[in-house]
Amino acid sequence: MAHGQGAGDFASLRAEFALPESFSPGALAEAEAVASDPAPGCHPREDATGLPLVTVDPPGSKDLDQAMLLERRGRSGFRVHYAIADVAAFVSPGGALDAEARGRGQTLYLPDGNVELHPAILSEHAASLLPGVVRPSVLWTLDVDADGEPFAVRVRRAWVRSQERLDYDTVATALRDGTPHPSVALLPELGRLRRELAMLRGALEPQVPEQRISTGPQGGWALVRRPRHDVEEWNAEISLLTGMAAAELMIEAGIGVLRTVPEAGDDAVDWLRRSARALGVPWPDTAGVAEVLSGLDPAEPSSLALHAGTVRLLRGAGYTAFDGEVPDCVGHAGIGGPYAHVTAPIRRLVDRFATEVCLAVTAGDEVPEWVRRALPELPRLMGLSDARASQVERACLDQVGAWVLADHVGTTFDGVVLRSGSSGTAEVFVENPPVLARCAGVTAQEGTEVTVRLTEVDVANRRVCFEQA
Structure with missing residues (x-):
């Protein structure tokens, strides 16, 4: 067996974390009932189906939260149209679907199937901004100057129709060939501007080794290093731009829920x-x-x-809700300013509520009472959900790492010392397969390339042990 492949299933892991296997009958019934008729008379909508929006996501994605159109404004500015799936059109406050979503918090991504925030009939079909079909959305329009700074924001409900489903690879290839889709032809220019501004704001973006689980060439699972993709980073900047605009709207109105990370001391x-x-x-x-x-x-x-x-400089991440007095700490150290989650409501609970706040304050309306009642509870719900998502992701990576390495005890590998611990232990990053693990007997300094020997693999407990060779 090659270093990069292992076999097994994730049933025990799902049981350990008590991950739900299905939705309640009541939640499924609500989803099926509303899938063909999303809250028809509840919200007036602008007809924006003429905008040539496109989605840009990882290959194979079906839960499409965002669709964009980037236009030139004047000679050097930009106009960003960013349509977000309107999940509130499908989820009735206080219903079974709402209760189940609050308990889940967010979609969990596992190699053998996702644990979704909403039933697939909504997340992958009726609410998803799939190409060629009319969908209810929350449409953000942001006017951005030549330096990449927004100066005007408009948000409202609208009907949209995405033209095409693109992914990072197809967008990158088209840009390289000089044939980009017109709707995202400006993405590199605006994306680079926004990344330059992020550095000037002092945004912290540690580029730690990212692991990804994929299927092996002969079946089973493989660990690969997740590449950093320019298109993915530029695409993320459009989402961050929108989230920062949302945060400013909520701070100015004195009501909302922000994603916060305190400044490092x-x-x-x-x-x-x-x-x-x-x-x-x-x-x-x-x-x-x-x-x-x-x-x-x-x-x-x-x-x-x-x-x-x-x-270590980004500890203390959480959510800050307020209704009245704005708290002193409203910033996100990783982003370099206030920020709110509003662009992934199919996959994350808090976005639905934050979006309703933005819609209300921009229209001069009262924030709905069901949103106000939920605000104090959202930091706790999202905190629990984030912790579980992080634990599940780490457990999946560790499990596949143990499967992949199970037959290679005694083998040596190339690695890098990332962080030194006590008594000669350290965290090392093994290059192939890409594994983060503890290593004993380390005499090398941090940032040093080392050869390590695999000394133990405990598949049941998802643990691998190395020592410096």
């Missing part, structure tokens, strides 16, 4: 400076963390270790 930043010095990474006195990280090649071992250490 001086001690944490000083620690990272010392780490950079030990790794031989230049850090000018006048440079901030974001500026230093932006100038590094994350493929270099020393850069990899510094990026891994930067994660």
Whole structure:
């Protein structure tokens, strides 16, 4: 068996985390009833079906939350049309579907099938912004100046019809060939502008090794390193632009729910400076963390270790709800400003409520009472959901890592020391297969390439152990 392949199923993992296998009969009945007739008279809608919107997602995605159209505004500015699936048109407040979504919090992605926030009849069909069909949406229009800064925002309910379902690879290929879809031809230009602004804001984006589970060539599961895709990053900037605009609307109105990460303290930043010095990474006195990280090649071992250490600066992530007085801490250190989740309501609970706040305040209406009642509870619900999602993702990666390596005890591998621990232990990143693991007997410094030997694999407990060779 090659290093990159293993076999097994995730039934025990699903049982361990008590992941639901299906929706309640009441929730399914509600979803089926509303799928063909989404709240027809509840919300007036603009007809925006003439906008040539397209979706850009990972290959094979069916739960399509967003569709975009990028236009030139004047000689050098931009107009961004960003349609978001209107899940509130399908989910009645206080109903069985609403209750089930609150209990789940978000869609969980497992290699052998997703645990969805909403039934597939909605998430992959009636609510999804699939091409060629009219769908209810919440349509954001953002006017952006030549520097990439938004100066006007409009949000309203609309009917839309996506023209085409694109993915990162097809968009990248078309851009490289000089034949991009007209609706996203400006994505590289605007995406780069927004990424430059993120650095100027001090946004922190640690580029740690990302693992992905895929199917092996002869079946089973494989661990691969997830590539960083320019198109994916530019696409994410449109979502971040919208989320930051939503946060500003809510702060100005004094009501809403934000995704928050507190700024790192001086001690944490000083620690990272010392780490950079030990790794031989230049850090000018006048440079901030974001500026230093932006100038590094994350493929270099020393850069990899510094990026891994930067994660320590992003602790304390959570959600902040308010109705009246705006709290002192409303920023997101990873983004460099206030931010709210509003662009993935099919996959994440909080977006539905935050979107309703934005719709109400921009229209000059009262925020619906069902939203106001839910706001204080959303940070707890999303906190529990985020924790479970992180644990499930880590468990899946660890499980596949154990399966892949089960027959290779005693084999040596190339790796990089990311973080040193106590008593000679360290976290290492093994290059092939891409595995993050603890390693004993480490004498090398952080950011050093090392050879490690696999000493133990415990498949049942999803644990692998290495030692420095």
